[in-house]
Amino acid sequence: MNLFKPACLAFALALGTWGCASDDDSAFNPANLAGSWIQTYKDGQEVPTDDRFVSIYRVNGTEMYAIRGSANHWTETEGYDYVVGGRTIAVAGHGTQLEYDVLELSGSELIYRVSRLVVGGQDLQDSSIYTLRKASVDYSARLPGLWEGHETTDGVQGATHRWKYNADGSYQYFHTQVDGQWQNKSDNAGRYFLYGDYFVSNYRNDANSGVAGNVSEAWNISIDGDSMSWNALRNGKTYSFIMTRVAE
Numbered sequence: 001m002n003l004f005k006p007a008c009l010a011f012a013l014a015l016g017t018w019g020c021a022s023d024d025d026s027a028f029n030p031a032n033l034a035g036s037w038i039q040t041y042k043d044g045q046e047v048p049t050d051d052r053f054v055s056i057y058r059v060n061g062t063e064m065y066a067i068r069g070s071a072n073h074w075t076e077t078e079g080y081d082y083v084v085g086g087r088t089i090a091v092a093g094h095g096t097q098l099e100y101d102v103l104e105l106s107g108s109e110l111i112y113r114v115s116r117l118v119v120g121g122q123d124l125q126d127s128s129i130y131t132l133r134k135a136s137v138d139y140s141a142r143l144p145g146l147w148e149g150h151e152t153t154d155g156v157q158g159a160t161h162r163w164k165y166n167a168d169g170s171y172q173y174f175h176t177q178v179d180g181q182w183q184n185k186s187d188n189a190g191r192y193f194l195y196g197d198y199f200v201s202n203y204r205n206d207a208n209s210g211v212a213g214n215v216s217e218a219w220n221i222s223i224d225g226d227s228m229s230w231n232a233l234r235n236g237k238t239y240s241f242i243m244t245r246v247a248e
Contacts, residue, residue: 027106030084032134034059036195037110041131049218049232054195055132057082063091066193066200072214074193074200088115095120108134135196142223143194149228149243164248165192175207197221199230 039052053067063080080093089112091098099116110132117124144167151158162174162182171190174182185207193200200218205211219230219241226245231238 027104028087028102029105029107032105032107033057033084033089033110036135037132038135038195038198039130039132043128046233048234049220050216050234052198052218054198056195063093066195068200068216068218072216073202074216074218076193103129108136110134135198137196139197139221139223140194143199143221143228146246146248147228147243148246149241151239151241153237153239162246163243169193171201173203173207 034057037055037057039047039054041047050068053065056064056066058064061081061083062078063082064076064078065080066074066076069075077094080091080096082089082091087102088099089102091100097116097118098114100112100114102110102112104111111129113129114126117126144165146162146164148160148162150160164172164174166172169191171188171192173185173188173190175185176183185205187205188203190201190203192202197220198218199221200216202214202216204214206215217232219232222229228243228245230241230243232240
């Protein structure tokens with residue numbers, strides 16, 4: 001349980017995020033809540049892609065929350081329950097009690113403001129408005145396989161790499177060739193998470209920057225046939241990759 005306390009706190013603080021909407025005139029349909037929601041804005045400002053959170057509301061009244069935690073790894077935490085009462089959603093679990101006022105709940109967007117936040121028995125304040133978008137595509141059956149591609153940020157072609165995504169959520173990273181053979185980065189320990197078109201990967205020991213330890217990064221992806229594109233907002237700049245599926 002203690003392992004999840006930092007994530008629970010971040011979750012609780014994050015659950016106050018929405019974009020601009022009228023408190024009185026916004027659409028509100030509780031039937032739209034079930035599904036996967038990806039944070040996009042906080043107080044009207046776009047959140048960097050790596051720093052977003054995901055909430056999955058299930059029809060049985062349970063919720064899964066995921067975020068990049070203090071260990072610099074993406075973590076999914078089950079064990080939250082939620083109840084909808086009027087325009088208020090109450091969430092509880094892992095020592096957290098949270099209530100937020102829904103400003104808008106449509107089939108594509110959720111906007112809310114936290115009205116009550118208790119973590120470990122301590123009342124906290126968060127007056128931010130959070131905006132989330134609902135995952136509208138499912139790439140889970142199209143992502144597995146071997147992909148080859150390169151970075152295209154600022155229109156510049158980077159070095160070519162390969163990634164093999166497996167259906168069980170693991171993946172291998174091939175970052176260089178020796179005598180014409182791709183070399184698997186054996187210490188990568190790669191795992192990925194996919195929420196519609198929001199893709200997050202955990203790995204270790206970044207081969208490009210030389211940084212040792214845990215690494216987590218997130219991307220918005222699009223798959224069209226055997227082509228895939230990635231983009232992410234980091235440090236006020238949009239980064240991009242393109243990939244092509246190759247035969248194994």
